[in-house]
Amino acid sequence: MEVKPEVEKKSKDWEPRILAFLCRWCSYAGADLTGSSRISYPPNVRILRVPCSGRVNPLFILKTLRAGMDGVLVSGCHPGDCHYTAGNYNARRKFAVLSRLLEYVGIDPRRVQFSWVSASEGDKFAKVVSELVAGVKALGPNELFRLNPSKQTAQGPQSPRQ
């Protein structure tokens, strides 16, 4: 039952860490279906449940990146399927504006992904996560907000903000 050494060993190789904001009606239930269908996906993703993708304030995404996470996924219901009729459209609009801001502040917008996953798309959720993990892996660690970045990344000048 001794796991600790193993955990430590693993953490030495860099793996991207991703936070997924999932709406409780579609995508969170879709991620549950991925589980009950036993479809594997990389363990890099942490899931945060929100009532609707429209609840995701762009500030949450910035905070997540500021906290040192390497990627963010926001996933909601398909167009037209929103439990609250139009929250996913709000989210999409916010996301479009946000990705330009990310570019401006020097964060590769590809670190932030938006997707539609319904409650019946367990396989799609696994696919979205796998693709995002692979994409973020290729981008390297998000070190824009770190005091002592381990290496220079292709993200432009490093900010010494804490």
Next chain:
Amino acid sequence: MARVGVFVCHCGTNIAGTVDVQYVAEEMAGEKGVVISRDYKYMCSDPGQNIIKEYIRLYKLDRVVVASCSPLLHERTFQNTVKAEGMNPYLMEMANIREQCSWVHKDRAEATAKAIELIKMAVAKVRMNEPLFPKRIPIERKALVIGGGISGMQAALDIALVGHPVLLVERGPSIGGRMAQFDKTFPTLDCAACILTPKMVDVRSNPNIRILTYSEVESVKGYVGTFEVKIRKRARSVDMSKCTGCGECMQKCPSKVDSEFDLGLGKRKAIYIPFPQAVPNVPVIDRNHCLFFTKGKCKVCQKVCPAEAINYDQQDEMITEKVGAIVAATGFDLSDPNDYSEYGGGRYKDVINGLQFERMINASGPTEGHLKRPSDGKEPKTIVFIQCVGSRDENLGRPYCSKMCCMYTAKHAILTKEHIPDAQVYVFYIDIRAAGKNYEEFVRRAIEKYGTMYLRGRVSRIFEKNGKLIVRGADTLSRGQVEVEADMVVLATALVARSDSIKVAQMLGIPYDQNRFFTEMHPKLAPMENVTAGIYLTGACQAPKDIPDSVASASGASVKVCALFANEELIADPMTAQINPNLCSLCKTCVDVCPFSAVIEEEVKRPDGRVQKQMRVIDGVCHGCGACAASCRPGAITLMGYTDQQIFSEIESLAASL
């Protein structure tokens, strides 16, 4: 300082098989605010829940985190557990370490590390949780049933039986649904009309049921207890209060069109009732085919109507009703002939589908119950039935089984032999699925007593040759090719969701699956319920269902409706938005983004006598989506249960593990 208890569930080996739960529990003990952390085999079991209760008392816990399965499954369970100890149920959070961790990862170390982070997030959130108090909302004790087939009728009757008013909305001109098209029913072979039509009369004569035929639900607003529905009652062009149902108009109408009810095998008039036992027995004018509506002259029906019931000026009528619960019983469609181009794709007249066969052998059908080839009207002597046409077909993206085809094909085989004793009947099948009461015996009867030739294999092709249909297929049991010269072929075509099922799902705000069937709350434990509270499902709108299953699910849905109505008032989720007027800048972005018009501007009198404008969220109208909170520039809006502080706290917990 919060006193959090963390309870890590093994879920047998479901979690413990991949996650080192003991280690996780030990790790959590050192987390900020965590007073006690332990694991147990089944947290949701009675002893498991008792551990939580005992620890709340023992350690004076004021927050609880349960790390187990999805909150969609057991959030209510554990909320009730902490509530029993006097804790506010909203001070309990769940960490989903089964569906979103142990079931999707294989590496024990990685899964364990992830489980720890997920629980840390939940701990970070729960520390910010505040007690919330559910709101009470009144119930409108009236139900809306959408669809007047056997499911919808049964649901309406059962709800009405308890004494609640029911609104039964049917799109077609008559109630009765698919079952009205059937001839006999398996496995008893009693005639569908003999058991259906009395039920239709029951529905019509029940004082608690209001039937709206030729009508469609156009919009649904509101939520459980107080839905507001708008129904379009299409213009019938016949005054229902005057019409006596004598049928004179239908006899004299000169315009003939293919009957939808007979699936093109027979004709109807432009003014028609779909079948003789229709309820209500009041015809409608099909304005697309009526000579008066298309060419501007005729008016024969008006001239012959002794009751002066014909009204060409009738307009669609919009009806608005408040209902407390909605039952969706919208039924199914048959798959498109294009799905089976190898069988002619609808080109061959003598290749028909199972429902057309039902119409043909129905005594009140287009051929008055005589089996006739549609091409030349001759009696077919060799009939081939093909099962699984368009079902269980990955190529069509339709892997599911249509469920009743095995049974109705056996029924058709028996009925064919009863109509034409010297007929030779072949059935091509993949598997026989006859898992129902007396079902297997029924199929055996078709084979043994009626001499039906069952051939196990698929048909690759059908083509015409010398006025016969050549059916070429495989017989996998004798491992050979088979070719049958048939007079008629009957395809057991797939049952599919209604063509507009997605539109209906979006209107009701309910989920649907990859086959466009409506999704129940839980496939086993809540098969009639829906994640959208107050909406219930019954019949084949969920998945292919036969009559017994449809009736049973209808009664099941009705009990759920009646149980809902038995409450004095409903408890509504307290997770709604609140506006802090001191921070609000009156920009009104919230008004623009709110899909429910729940944000209003009001004037309040300040202590100094001046009137101040202020924004307020109407509690009963807010659904808690949080769009306003996410869009509020000064940050004046808080969505209870998902506050900025809670979410920030979750995010920061992840930073700590960097």
